Amino acid sequence: MRFPLGLTVAVSRYMMSQSLKRRDRYPTVLMLEPLYTCNLACIGCSTERHTGRLSDRLPLEACLQAADESQAPTLSICGGEPTLYPELPELIAGLIERGRYIYLCTNALVLDKKVFDLIPPHPQLIINVHLDGMAHTHDYVCDREGVFDRAVAMIGESKRRGYYTMTNTTVFQETELSEVEQLCDLLMSLDVDGMLISPGYQYASVERDIFMKRDDIHRKFGRVMELSRRYPITATPAFLEFCAGQRELKCAPYSTVTRTPLGWKGPCYLIGEKYFATWEEFWGGVDWDYWETRQDTRCQNCFMHSGFEASAVKAASSNLKDFVRLMMWNMSKPHRKTGVPPAPPAAPREEEAVEVA
Template sequence: MRFPLHVATDMIGWQLRNWWAGNKRVPVVLMLEPLHTCNLACIGCSPERYTGDLKDRLPLEKCFAAIEECGAPMVSICGGEPTIYPELVELIEGIIERRKHAIMCTNGILLDRFYRKARPHKRLTINVHVDGMRETHDFVVDREGVWDKAVEGIKEGKRLGYYVCTNTTVFRETSVDEIEEMVAFLSALDVDGILLSPGYHYEKLAGQDHFLFRDEIHEKFKRILELSRRYPKISSTPLFLEFAAGLRDYPCTPWGNPTYTPKGWKGPCYLIEGKYYGSWKEFFGGVDWDYWESRQDPRMIDLYTAPTPNGHKVSITLEELGLPYDVHVVNLLAGEQKQPEYLRINPNGRIPTIVDREAGNFAVFESGAIMIYLAEKTGRLLPAEPKARSLVIQWLMFQMGGVGPMMGQANVFFRYFPEKFQPAIDRYQHESRRLFEVLNGRLAEHEWLAGDYSIADIANWSWVRTHKWSGVSVDGLDHLQRWMGQMTARPACQRGVDVPFPLPDLNSIAESDAAADFAKGAQTLLQR
């Protein structure tokens, strides 16, 4: 986020001093959670963060010791709800006495009580939680009237001379139009900054229906990035907004925002059930920062693949689900799929294969089986209701047993065999066209193959999109073409077909000289 000049100067000075001292990893903001007690139970919030007993709160001396040990120039007081912490004013005054900057994060319900005891200071920021306009905000916090109370707290804070910002988590229910309405409203209140950040989905946790997957984050934040150019009160930096929009990436810095709680120093990552450390020395010296910086999260999935329709089925599914994964390119021409180490995870010697680290390095092969596994793992793209689930699997099997094999054989006889055997070419091209007509008939009555968008659409499109390479026309199949256009426009589909690396568009080179060169490489696979 953007900071006032005096805050930014202190932050930069801290980092420069550490740089000159040769310190590679430098904490920037201490996330101090003095209590896990709250007067709300917001959707998606871990129960540990709001059900704690007040008597288990951190005493002031432990808070101050953590602040001094960490050394970060900024302390974000969060929790729990900080305004419930009986020693809050003393805590803030102690932070200021230590020449640190304090951000007090609050839902605003008890701000009037806080204002009666506290006083404004240039080193103190009040950060009020506002998750949209009234209806959305009160839905998120699961209580009516909280939005109005927060707005009252913002107005009173500005009147009293506090530096007041807001913090908004963007959920699935939050429309960008509503975000603009909220930003305009808060700008009119003359808040000092509006911080916008996505509500990240954590695949491991249940009850995540309101949180955003990667595609959804990118889609919303591309528009929010545009809003930031028109509303200067938005204090999320352009660099962060570009990251959230998927336009840039950064190295992981898990040591940048250490968290101290009533349970101790919180180890990476954000998920609250992780390991805790009793002292700063144990924490900062005991965590394997190289491991966490490498993003080798145990929840990661290893994808062994090559740039083929079956490989793309799985990479698109992973992209749609927003699951973290590492790509391992399998060189089919070199026969890597037949090596003993690969056959241990896929005895059929084909791609793709996944290895789920979180499930004890459980391996899954066969593209359709992988898609089902991933959909069931996340609860997305495959309904739980038996009839709806059956419908998705029927159309998935339609591709597995029909579209894929027929188009694959059309490729073999039309493209790859050095001798042309016309009856075989006709047989597989005609059958592929017939299957396209079945899809077209289904899509005449439904936007997606199985009702809602699902793994069935991904599986069929991954093959149908290469129809020209197979020598199969889609002329006259208007509904199929409409669906193909919708699929092509999906960001996850666009990214997924570039995994493990981009290839020339087979449709675009189907009638060019490059087609023969591409086919020569594939011919060697017929012998494997």
């Protein structure tokens, strides 16, 4: 299956319980940003996410409280670089105890010391490594040489140690799809469990113009649709059709809620128009009717999973034909061909000193 069976069951059960309560709007994913400290400053990342001090991080209790308040069955722990969060082992243990499925979104630079040595593999834990292209492109996006080699080495090690391991790739204006295909081949040879490919979102705080406009996204994601038949790409067929310009979807910004050191971020993961101190203020204070319609200028070129994947699943669940197609897609995971040797992991590089405090 393209997603772990337990995760599929947990999410389906949660969605059914929400539907029985006749709730139309509910979160399925909590983006938990426990810190705004990073050991990189990638050019496609909003500046707030890598300039914060470690001392300003969210306390462990606030992270667990956010999980309890949102009730979302899945969490992405991001940031900042979440492996730098000192209380990460306790946070992951607390979330596992609550039955949540966790994507640990990381640049992988210190995965060995901060995760492999401290947090054992678990069926509810997914290591999700950021990789935006082959070596030249990824190192350019990360603004540091050697990051690609290190990430590939850590992916190999993560698989060897038995972690469920996925990757997360953002497609920018200059990304060639032939390179994405090359990357998919490499990741397939490493036997990664899933690949998420998304169009980049143009944050106001990112100075370089590296982001695609609508037509570009449609063209490139038509090609990603083809790739999804050959590689374990985890975007659903309806979401890819939306990105390829073949169907319309409403945004569901409430499906992916974001807790940060500044508060609950509204209206969505991408736009921090206002930060709310409490869950109640956030949930009742965002004008969901407005943001669902994408009439805001900042929504025009947005084709992000955080806004539309839940709508894609909902649309696919609303008629039998699409629902069967969704189930078939989940069960039709392409695997590494037997006999193809795994790519040799690149030699680990000496990490640069990381100033985190």
